[in-house]
Amino acid sequence: MNALELVNLTMQFGGLMVTNDVSLSLEKGARHALIGPNGAGKTTLINLITGRLTPRKGNVLLEGVDIVSFPQHRRIRMGLVRNFQVTNLFSSFTALENIALAVSERNGSGLSLARCYGFADPVIAEAEDIARRMGLANVAPVPVRHLAYGQQRLVELAVAMALRPRVLLLDEPAAGLPAADHEVILGALDELPEDVAVLLVEHDMPLVFRFARQITVLAEGTVIAQGTPDQIRQDASVRAAYLGNRS
Numbered sequence: 056m057n058a059l060e061l062v063n064l065t066m067q068f069g070g071l072m073v074t075n076d077v078s079l080s081l082e083k084g085a086r087h088a089l090i091g092p093n094g095a096g097k098t099t100l101i102n103l104i105t106g107r108l109t110p111r112k113g114n115v116l117l118e119g120v121d122i123v124s125f126p127q128h129r130r131i132r133m134g135l136v137r138n139f140q141v142t143n144l145f146s147s148f149t150a151l152e153n154i155a156l157a158v159s160e161r162n163g164s165g166l167s168l169a170r171c172y173g174f175a176d177p178v179i180a181e182a183e184d185i186a187r188r189m190g191l192a193n194v195a196p197v198p199v200r201h202l203a204y205g206q207q208r209l210v211e212l213a214v215a216m217a218l219r220p221r222v223l224l225l226d227e228p229a230a231g232l233p234a235a236d237h238e239v240i241l242g243a244l245d246e247l248p249e250d251v252a253v254l255l256v257e258h259d260m261p262l263v264f265r266f267a268r269q270i271t272v273l274a275e276g277t278v279i280a281q282g283t284p285d286q287i288r289q290d291a292s293v294r295a296a297y298l299g300n301r302s
């Protein structure tokens with residue numbers, strides 16, 4: 056059974072077809088990248104998977120269960136996790152507290168208990184471990200709003216890790232980060248349990264080609280190619296539509 060399967064997803068904004076009959080499968084443990092030019096519909100596809108948008112047609116199967124009608128929070132509880140955006144972090148909380156909140160949310164103890172009574176020791180220990188693995192140990196006690204943008208982006212990823220995803224969706228996790236931090240991202244992904252599937256949307260081609268075992272290329276809402284990194288590099292239509300001046 057696939058970790059994630061998209062079946063004939065279709066989405067329009069007004070008259071603009073942004074997701075055109077897209078089908079895509081991620082096996083358990085997949086390292087799959089979704090690439091394509093600006094406006095190709097990559098973020099829209101992520102939003103259809105998370106439930107932020109509802110497709111006009113098609114299905115989203117998570118480990119065999121059709122979740123297309125499920126609300127976002129239910130999908131997260133089932134292990135479908137997207138990297139948080141900086142704007143979703145609690146900016147007056149420290150990096151460690153943001154991670155600890157995600158750990159306690161996952162445990163079912165949630166925000167209100169944590170705020171009233173502080174975090175339990177095992178929650179803090181786990182959050183510290185995640186912060187260390189993400190290279191955030193030094194800034195763990197710093198409120199997120201005082202962190203550099205790049206560090207805030209790494210906290211986003213740490214929060215997603217803390218939710219223990221079964222399928223992790225990463226929308227441009229490296230945008231705005233120096234290349235040195237790509238190592239931190241790749242290192243953190245390496246530490247995920249082997250069967251966790253990852254779908255990465257990214258414009259940074261060196262990062263994509265280091266990360267991915269499978270690549271899907273989207274252009275104008277349509278899948279134009281799918282294959283291994285070598286197959287994609289050599290695909291003439293992909294070079295014409297996108298990679299020509301990038302790889």
Ligand SMILES: Nc1ncnc2c1ncn2[C@@H]1O[C@H](COP(=O)(O)OP(=O)(O)OP(=O)(O)O)[C@@H](O)[C@H]1O
Pocket residue numbers: 068071073091092093094095096097098099100
């Ligand atoms: N809420 C919306 N309403 C109307 N049009 C939208 C909306 N969101 C996205 N679009 C349009 O849908 C198309 C696909 O956008 P999307 O953001 O999914 O592309 P993308 O591949 O993620 O682009 P980028 O690489 O630049 O982030 C674009 O033409 C965009 O302008």
